[in-house]
Amino acid sequence: MKFKIAILGAGNVAWHLAPALEDAGHEITEIYARDLEKAQEITERVYSAEPKDDLDFSESKAQIFILAVKDSAIPEVADSVILPENSILVHTSGTMSLDILGYSSASYTGIFYPLQSFTKGKKIELDEVPFLLEAEDEETLQKLKKLAKSLSPLVYTVRSKDRKAVHIAAVFASNFTNHMIRIAEEIMRRQGLDFEMLKPLIIETISKSLQLGAKKAQTGPAIREDYETLEDHHRFLNYNEQVAEIYRLVSQDIIDS
Amino acid sequence: MKFKIAILGAGNVAWHLAPALEDAGHEITEIYARDLEKAQEITERVYSAEPKDDLDFSESKAQIFILAVKDSAIPEVADSVILPENSILVHTSGTMSLDILGYSSASYTGIFYPLQSFTKGKKIELDEVPFLLEAEDEETLQKLKKLAKSLSPLVYTVRSKDRKAVHIAAVFASNFTNHMIRIAEEIMRRQGLDFEMLKPLIIETISKSLQLGAKKAQTGPAIREDYETLEDHHRFLNYNEQVAEIYRLVSQDIIDS
Structure with a gap:
């Protein structure tokens, strides 16, 4: 048609x-x-x-x-x-x-x-x-x-109600993943480090996440409940209170879920 | 050698x-x-x-x-x-x-x-x-x-000090991007929606982010300062206080940066 x-x-x-x-x-x-x-x-x-x-x-x-x-x-x-x-x-x-x-x-x-x-x-x-x-x-x-x-x-x-849920999910999956990358860029720039070195890790992370599902694909200090590292990272981020709070909150949510 | x-x-x-x-x-x-x-x-x-x-x-x-x-x-x-x-x-x-x-x-x-x-x-x-x-x-x-x-x-x-910064940046770029995808999966599952429909968006988002830099690549209600949508989404997420708080905090950080 x-x-x-x-x-x-x-x-x-x-x-x-x-x-x-x-x-x-x-x-x-x-x-x-x-x-x-x-x-x-x-x-x-x-x-x-x-x-x-x-x-x-x-x-x-x-x-x-x-x-x-x-x-x-x-x-x-x-x-x-x-x-x-x-x-x-x-x-x-x-x-x-x-x-x-x-x-x-x-x-x-x-x-x-x-x-x-x-x-x-x-x-x-x-x-x-x-x-x-x-x-x-x-x-x-x-x-x-x-x-x-x-x-x-x-x-x-x-339906419109479900489309709203899709849109909110898309905010997390797209806008917020992008912002996490932005924070990573800032941390590297502040330290004078080349952001390029993180790109292969990001590509592999997303590939794994979409392949295995994000729950199985999770790694890092939060999922290991490595509180010493979490505390140390949080302290490092003290120069930006809001980013430090994002670190704390997202880590807690990884531990809880 | x-x-x-x-x-x-x-x-x-x-x-x-x-x-x-x-x-x-x-x-x-x-x-x-x-x-x-x-x-x-x-x-x-x-x-x-x-x-x-x-x-x-x-x-x-x-x-x-x-x-x-x-x-x-x-x-x-x-x-x-x-x-x-x-x-x-x-x-x-x-x-x-x-x-x-x-x-x-x-x-x-x-x-x-x-x-x-x-x-x-x-x-x-x-x-x-x-x-x-x-x-x-x-x-x-x-x-x-x-x-x-x-x-x-x-x-x-x-150096070890810089390697710590790299590791923290990697937590954001990898573990936290993965967790944002996990939250998106949960929102879709709760609504009985197929997560598959978000995958092309995620792939395009990451591709754009690494190509243009995350600042330029950002889209969505927070960067547009669309407070009505932000408020509406926050309310939708009320069933999970911690996720609602992540929504609020990351949106605020997108607005501020």
Whole structure:
């Protein structure tokens, strides 16, 4: 099943989605951005989409409208966009509920959330990206499933409540793992040491964690309940109270779990 | 420069080091373990090393003795081993100081610390492992450098004080990143969700973090100072006070740094 699709937004998600949807056989009809040049950045990546800087889509041939703007802009764009009859409007956010599209002129609404961290210019294989879907009615959900499966085999139907849990888990698995690496960078820099020497360890740790599960993969002073080393490390970190407290708390949680 | 080497210990480090040293052209003379069968597990991985369960090495032809036992066993083995004249004794620990070998019968002492997380049976390319070296005298240090460089190009001379900083950084970069993944696993499991859907995000996060540096790579509600989402997530985590507190503290540290 091939769809005609318009994308509202010209950020990282649009940058990745537009050409991938086209490669999967769908037709990109329009790209909207408040700034026409931004829209053109994306239309240049596909065969023949029209760039737009107004939200009147009453004449559009698209069946599915993908709202890929930042979270805070979703209500405004959803409320303002003029859609043709029988159109489906979806947003791509991991945090926003489905209700937020309730005031739009769309006949059907849904969520089409690619669970990945996108950066413009850094290519991501979309067929390795999980898509988390939600819709109010079964027919819309089936269409979104077909659309998602044309991009990736990793397609999940997830209710808004569960999507919140996924997002919180993602904060730990992504933002917080990244911040632990950031603290490690700082400790090395402060001591004049080359951070490069930690990279092979980080790569092996993550590989082991995903292979064995994080519980089995755990090593280090906390899991060994080596209180002498924990005390010594905590003292070393005294120059930064907050980081010392993170050390204490995460170590305690490793011991407890 | 090729060395004759004895390894004291039959754990993960010995399992990896013994064949790699032999492949690099050195000769493994003996493997010691308290339990002879354990020693044989390692001697079977090399050409012709003798398994031993006693610490009398007075007749050994080895020039370098690598002490690869767990930290808590280092003093006992170092104090008890009987070494030939002019021998170098090194330990492979990231946490123990050089002094700990001070009561041994070795003529020279040093540290030969492979900064990696080893698991028996999971092959690691040693030429991607950084070796952190220390020795009391320059001649010994030069020998250890030659030995390490025969295994890996990543060879660093690191004083005990700095090695402690490296170890603390490694706790954040390895043990704590792993624990963040563990918490994510728990959140998903509690909600009956498939942890698999987070794996592509984790892999991309780490790839980006090591490529761009963790500061630039950071995303999520904390760096955006999205206090509404932070508050909402914190409330969701109320069922586990300690995890909620980790969420609060790490988010605050992301905001502050």
